[in-house]
Amino acid sequence: DIQLTQSPSFLSASVGDRVTITCRASQGITTYLAWYQQKPGKAPKVLIYAASILQSGVPSRFSGSGSGTEFTLRIDGLQPEDFATYSCQQLHSYPHTFGQGTTLEIK
Amino acid sequence: EVQLEQSGAEVRKPGEFLKISCQGSGFRFGSSWIGWVRQMPGKGLEWMGIIYCGDSDTRYNPSVQGQVTMSADKSSSTAFLQWDSLQASDTAIYYCAKLRGHNYDHFEYWGQGTLITVSS
Numbered sequence: 001d002i003q004l005t006q007s008p009s010f011l012s013a014s015v016g017d018r019v020t021i022t023c024r025a026s027q028g029i030t031t032y033l034a035w036y037q038q039k040p041g042k043a044p045k046v047l048i049y050a051a052s053i054l055q056s057g058v059p060s061r062f063s064g065s066g067s068g069t070e071f072t073l074r075i076d077g078l079q080p081e082d083f084a085t086y087s088c089q090q091l092h093s094y095p096h097t098f099g100q101g102t103t104l105e106i107k
Numbered sequence: 108e109v110q111l112e113q114s115g116a117e118v119r120k121p122g123e124f125l126k127i128s129c130q131g132s133g134f135r136f137g138s139s140w141i142g143w144v145r146q147m148p149g150k151g152l153e154w155m156g157i158i159y160c161g162d163s164d165t166r167y168n169p170s171v172q173g174q175v176t177m178s179a180d181k182s183s184s185t186a187f188l189q190w191d192s193l194q195a196s197d198t199a200i201y202y203c204a205k206l207r208g209h210n211y212d213h214f215e216y217w218g219q220g221t222l223i224t225v226s227s
Contacts (some may be wrong), residue, residue, distance in 0.1 A: 026130070049212075096154045
């Protein structure tokens with residue numbers, strides 16, 4: 001199985017900050033990567049797919065980049081509603097594994 | 108509007124049978140891939156597998172293969188996840204989700220989740 005390791009696992013930030021979350025794959029996955037946001041008690045929601053394509057309806061402050069084994073999710077100008085858990089998922093090989101998640105908390 | 112409506116929370120004992128459901132609407136169910144994702148208490152997301160609702164072609168995560176069965180009924184636009192013998196370790200929230208397109212696509216739409224509690 002392809003392992004995805006996210007860093008950091010926990011992140012404290014303030015409204016207005018820029019934050020970056022990294023997702024590293026144990027082997028190359030080209031751009032077969034998606035990012036999800038999950039709020040407590042809610043289902044995940046896709047933000048980014050194909051590593052860098054913004055899902056329709058997702059604010060432009062979210063962006064994704066990377067290919068191969070290293071990927072980043074960036075949020076420019078954190079908003080109160082962005083404090084949540086973020087997970088990456090690889091879609092290159094079965095099983096389509098998720099990273100362990102990054103919890104973004106208000107500082 | 109695409110919607111996935113999951114069945115309600117369940118409390119079961121170890122060894123019992125359980126089948127939960129995920130009813131889709133607003134899209135061509137028979138031409139869609141539906142997946143299942145497990146989230147154990149306080150933990151991350153785990154991809155369990157996907158099923159093509161047209162012909163029930165499935166891809167299971169080896170970690171759950173043989174432990175669960177995925178199925179789909181086109182006539183009712185419903186996907187199912189079944190356990191023949193539950194274990195306490197099956198306690199989790201289970202989400203169904205529709206893939207955007209093909210079987211290497213991301214989960215574009217999600218159900219609300221079904222909480223399964225297995226306890227003696």
